[in-house]
Amino acid sequence: MSKQVEVEDAVRLVESGATVALAGLISLAVPEMVLRSLGERFRQTGQPRDLTLFAPNRPGWKPEPPTGLEHFAQAGMVRRLISSTFSRRDSPRFVEMAVNGGFEAYSYPMGCLYRMVRETAAGSPGFVSTVGLHTYVDPAAENAGTAGVNSKSPDPGLVRRIEIDGDPHLFYRSMPFDVAIIRGTVADPDGNISLEGEPVSVGMRYFAMAARNSGGKVIAQVKRMVERGAIHPRMVEVPGILVDAVVVDPDSIQSQLGKYDPSLSGETRNPDLALPALPFDIRKVITRRALMEIQPGQTVNLGVGIGTGIPSVAREEGLLEHIAFSLEHGAIGGVPAMGTSANSGAFGAHYNPDAIIDSTEIFDFYHGGGLDVTVLGFAEIDRHGSVNVGWFAGNLRGPGGFVDITHRTRTVLFCGTLTAGGLDVAIEGGARPSLSILKEGRNRKFVERVEQVNFHGPTGAAKGQRILIVTERAVFQVGDTGLTLIEIAPGIRVDQDIRPFVGFDFKLSPDLREMDHRIFRNGPMGHVCPNGRHAAPGRQAAGGTELEG
DSSP: OOOBHHHHGGGGGOOOOEEEOOOOBBBBOHHHHHHHHHHHHHHHHSOOOOOEEEEESOBOOOTTOOOOGGGGGGGTTTTEEEESSOTTTTTTHHHHHHTSSSSSEEEOOOOOOOOOHHHHHHHHEEEEEEETTSSSTOOTTTOOOOSSSSTTOOSSSSSSEEEETEEEEEEEEEOOEEEEEOOOEEEEETTTOOTTTTTTTTHHHHHHHHHHHTOOOEEEEEEEEETTOOOOOEEEOOGGGGGSSSOOTTTTOSSTSSSOHHHHHHSOOTTTTTOOOOSSSHHHHHHHHHHHHHOOOOOEOOGGGGGGGGGHHHHHOOOGGGEEEETSSSEESSGGOOOOOOTTTTTEESOOOSOOHHHHHHHHHTTOOOSSSEEEHHHHHHETEEEOOEEEEEOOOOOOHHHHHHOOOOOOEEEEEEESSOEHHHEESSOOOEEEEOOOEEEEEEEHHHHHHSSSSHHHHHHHHHHEOOOOEEEEEEEEEEEEEEOTTTTOOOIIIIGGGBOOOOOOEEEEEEGGGGGGGGSSOOOOOOOTTTSSSSBBBTTTTTTOO
């Protein structure tokens, strides 16, 4: 007997009041047909209602026609949301409901949510970790209380602080699922699921195990069916014993690109991958300085924003093949798709990956300290080096994997402009390059107090992490006493171009120096060494003494 059913029959497995685990990342591995059918059923019948949605990533990539979470943007359909990331661009109606109290809504670190799924699958009450200590998710932290994103979101009791041998830890409670809705490429009549064409797996197997061991149901959407026994056992990502219903959608897309690319799933390699050079502007200046902190052979995570340009600059400098890129969505090796010209409809995937493992497992690697370097953006930074990316100026984004990635990475690079909103900068190359501010940005990013702490600077410094804040005009290092200015761009004056736009006092390094001049010249920089020790000599900012490289 085949487990294949019509989608209308599958969604009847979702009852009112159910806790539903949703798979998918933007448009990667999203069970779109099932989510759309759920939304249609609610519009027609008012059922199922009062759902609790658990989505470590956010499914959905455009609002019209609705995709992903937008199908749930209906009054009464959702009672509670637990996620790590939000997008007004992709799910505007749903996020508006979350912000304005249309339902309870909570934001937690992505890696911790995946680990909660694994603990639920194992029948464990939860897990103990130091991930998130002293950040917004820590109930005992100074800035606690912002995991709930609206006034109708009481503390659900998912996280509490405990002590082990006198040291603080956080206990994250697991939660049962009534239904898991997952996505694969191929299924057989017994419900064995292969992800052979997918660029990510984002917890599929763990979702299915958690729902099954909670006494719940598993709905799987696939692109096609094959005969019983046709899937090699090593290719089965989700065993059929975990699956209750299989829905076939031959129009399932691999990514927002809308077309299948085997170099995303690792089935083939594209030796001619387009990786265009970055325009010579302040983004490239910042990216080049960040690259100088990366050594050949290191494993590097890239975040959205400035970090996406690292592969392009690394190729210019002949370093691309010597860096192992890793994203929290599971790919290792190759080139993150978000930095390529073919881009980007495949956010979260890699072209030509060496391996694709599950997000649940990659976060274990990150939590344990496996990353050498991460290059991330920032929205706000305070005097202690604490960073906010999740909620600022009324903009709800959530931290995604930010808290997890920065937890134990050896070198953490926060990259962005000193100010934002209309910033205009001129770069003069030549033998004595300089940078000048033509128009300052309207928005201050270095503030006395951040709205939400997603990275706690003092804790990072106490761990011995190397923490740099890299901007177009200044490089700060975060230490025990907060921020220290260690480099400035040539042509920049501390008292005129930096201090007035930083909302707190900071220290000047006694070894304050100019940023490497090659950063500000068009064309490849040449040999690049890590940690500010470069082949070309720099110049001290104070005194003008030439320094040897």
